[in-house]
Amino acid sequence: MQLPGGLVEDGIRRRDCAFRPISGTLELALAEAGETAGNTPRAVTLALVTALGHLGGEPATPQRVAQLCVADRQFLMRELERHLGHTDGWFQVACRGCAAQFDFHLDYAALPVQEAGAAYPRVQVEVAGHKLAFRLPNGADQEALATLPVAEAQSWLLRQLAYQPIAVDALDAQATAAIEAALEAVSPGVVVQVQANCPECGAENRVDLNPYRALSHSSEALLQEVHQIAAHYHWGEAEILALPRPRRQRYLHLIDRARGMAD
Numbered sequence: 378m379q380l381p382g383g384l385v386e387d388g389i390r391r392r393d394c395a396f397r398p399i400s401g402t403l404e405l406a407l408a409e410a411g412e413t414a415g416n417t418p419r420a421v422t423l424a425l426v427t428a429l430g431h432l433g434g435e436p437a438t439p440q441r442v443a444q445l446c447v448a449d450r451q452f453l454m455r456e457l458e459r460h461l462g463h464t465d466g467w468f469q470v471a472c473r474g475c476a477a478q479f480d481f482h483l484d485y486a487a488l489p490v491q492e493a494g495a496a497y498p499r500v501q502v503e504v505a506g507h508k509l510a511f512r513l514p515n516g517a518d519q520e521a522l523a524t525l526p527v528a529e530a531q532s533w534l535l536r537q538l539a540y541q542p543i544a545v546d547a548l549d550a551q552a553t554a555a556i557e558a559a560l561e562a563v564s565p566g567v568v569v570q571v572q573a574n575c576p577e578c579g580a581e582n583r584v585d586l587n588p589y590r591a592l593s594h595s596s597e598a599l600l601q602e603v604h605q606i607a608a609h610y611h612w613g614e615a616e617i618l619a620l621p622r623p624r625r626q627r628y629l630h631l632i633d634r635a636r637g638m639a640d
């Protein structure tokens with residue numbers, strides 16, 4: 378799998394990465410990341426650290442995963458959702474034209490991914506005759522932002538992204554907009570909103586796609602499966618969780634069959 382942006386380390390842009398095979402251990406860690414992390418950026422870092430077998434040929438440490446730009450993290454979380462077997466989704470839309478409810482189907486593989494611009498991850502912007510350099514926001518920025526008051530967020534982020542000390546308070550709205558536009562132009566992009574036409578009145582509706590759906594799966598069904606296998610074979614929890622998912626499913630099937638014969 379190739380990241381649309383990539384991790385730039387020692388001047389080298391690394392885009393190659395791969396997920397681990399799905400096991401109960403991974404599924405449980407993902408469910409618990411979603412349940413316990415406290416905020417979404419933190420949960421995304423935990424989930425990707427658990428799920429990635431490598432990132433640019435090196436271990437996916439929390440520090441390196443947090444350095445990935447926001448779009449790369451969204452891309453990986455959506456690929457993770459597909460890796461977990463959820464390749465498409467149904468969305469319920471309330472039409473903004475006629476208020477009719479309709480269902481909208483989406484195949485995640487069909488969603489386009491925008492690759493990073495040539496200058497990635499750095500941009501130069503001329504502000505009041507000075508050339509200023511900025512980088513794209515990453516997961517570490519998002520994690521810190523999640524704990525800051527909203528009123529301080531924008532100026533804090535601009536200071537973080539600047540390669541040189543800048544007087545953020547001296548920037549006018551036009552300069553801020555120019556910096557944001559330059560970052561936007563170089564950023565890779567993942568679609569987080571699609572258009573759905575109402576079958577009743579034809580109105581165009583925008584449907585928000587949560588790129589972090591892989592965090593929303595509960596551990597309930599998995600623990601039920603572990604319980605069934607443990608009760609039947611008397612294996613330990615860690616052993617059962619370590620089974621690749623297809624093998625776990627086969628044992629559940631065998632237990633079902635044995636039960637069917639006994640009935």
Ligand SMILES: [Zn+2]
Nearest residue numbers: 472475575578
């Ligand atoms: Zn309508």
